[in-house]
Amino acid sequence: MRRQVKLKTKNGFLLVGLICTISYCAYAEQTPNTVILKDGTTAKLDGNIELKNLASNQNINIYVKPQAWQIRRAKLTRTINALIKNPADASAIKGIDYILTAHSKNPGDYTPMEAMDILGVYYLPREGLRKIMPLIVEQAFLGWFDTLRWSSESGKAEIVNNERFFSRSFELGGGKKIIDEWVDMVKNNPEEAKKIIDTGLRYGILFNALKEKNRYDHHWPTGYGLERMMVAMGGKPVPLATEPKMEYVEAQKAAMEKITSTYLSIKK
Numbered sequence: 001m002r003r004q005v006k007l008k009t010k011n012g013f014l015l016v017g018l019i020c021t022i023s024y025c026a027y028a029e030q031t032p033n034t035v036i037l038k039d040g041t042t043a044k045l046d047g048n049i050e051l052k053n054l055a056s057n058q059n060i061n062i063y064v065k066p067q068a069w070q071i072r073r074a075k076l077t078r079t080i081n082a083l084i085k086n087p088a089d090a091s092a093i094k095g096i097d098y099i100l101t102a103h104s105k106n107p108g109d110y111t112p113m114e115a116m117d118i119l120g121v122y123y124l125p126r127e128g129l130r131k132i133m134p135l136i137v138e139q140a141f142l143g144w145f146d147t148l149r150w151s152s153e154s155g156k157a158e159i160v161n162n163e164r165f166f167s168r169s170f171e172l173g174g175g176k177k178i179i180d181e182w183v184d185m186v187k188n189n190p191e192e193a194k195k196i197i198d199t200g201l202r203y204g205i206l207f208n209a210l211k212e213k214n215r216y217d218h219h220w221p222t223g224y225g226l227e228r229m230m231v232a233m234g235g236k237p238v239p240l241a242t243e244p245k246m247e248y249v250e251a252q253k254a255a256m257e258k259i260t261s262t263y264l265s266i267k268k
Contacts, residue, residue, distance in 0.1 A: 067223045069111045069216070075099070076117060108213040111220040112143030116165065120172030129181050130196070136169045137200025137259060142208060145255040147221045149244035155225030163224075166262050176268070183268050190264075197263055201256055208252070 034042055036055040066074070076099055082092035103110055103118050110118070116139055124132045143165060147156055159165050170178045186193040207214055222228075222241065246254070 064228045067217070067220065069114060069220050070223055073111075073114050073117065076114070080121060106215075108207070108210075108215045111216045112139040112146065113159075113163065113165065113220065115139045116143070116169045117172065120169035124169055124173030124178065129178060129185075132169075132173075133182070133196050134200035134203060137197050137263065138203035138207065139169075140166055140259050140262070141201055141204030141255050143221075144258050145204070145208065145251050146218045148246045148251040148254055149248075150219050150241055151221035151245075152225040152227055152241075154227070155221050155223075158224040159221060166259075167266070179266065180268050182263075183266055186264055186266070193264065194260075197260055201259065204255075205252065 034044060037043055037053050038055050040055075075095070079092050079095040079099065082089050083096060086092070100118070100122060103115075107115065116136070119132060119136055119139065123135070143159075147159055151159065164171060167179070170182070182193075244251070
């Protein structure tokens with residue numbers, strides 16, 4: 001069951017759940033690749049360790065060097081968790097105000113994954129589904145466009161399944177209540193739901209074209225996938241894509257189709 005806490009910040013109320021879903025950025029603070037062997041000793045997990053020699057029933061943290069956006073995202077996670085622990089934490093309140101102000105001034109500096117977090121923990125509970133849903137669709141479009149162009153297949157799976165990219169704003173911003181509200185709109189007022197999606201897609205297409213405002217790292221999906229983990233475990237380096245895997249127009253069309261079908265088929 002998701003516990004929600006209502007917190008007061010300078011920017012207004014912040015409604016958040018336990019941010020256990022933001023887990024991928026936490027590895028930046030973990031002890032790199034230390035494992036326990038069957039004989040009780042510890043060792044560094046690398047290409048020389050055989051799985052049969054590992055002790056059972058242990059959690060293995062694989063350290064993967066974080067990208068700049070993941071380090072910034074980890075700060076958001078730590079700040080929110082600090083507020084959940086102590087809503088009066090002055091340092092955390094100052095921190096969340098700084099993050100929200102920076103995002104509102106320069107939203108083009110933040111990756112779609114970060115934007116989904118911020119929309120979910122702050123804007124969606126405060127402004128409501130009808131007002132914020134076009135912005136969620138916009139970020140979903142931008143994120144999937146980038147993913148199609150730069151991510152590996154395992155990276156795509158991690159973004160969709162582990163991060164729950166398409167539903168994470170819903171889950172962070174109200175969970176089942178918000179999801180039910182959207183599903184009911186799709187069922188009972190499909191024309192309005194489709195109009196909201198189309199509006200968000202237009203926002204995304206326009207934003208993608210504004211290069212001077214669109215400053216975030218579009219290669220952010222390369223932060224996911226087995227390739228980086230394999231290297232961290234001592235495998236041979238896997239070169240990341242230097243050329244997009246899908247052309248601009250093709251990726252734009254595919255992203256539009258994916259977002260439309262995804263949000264019109266979400267179930268309670």
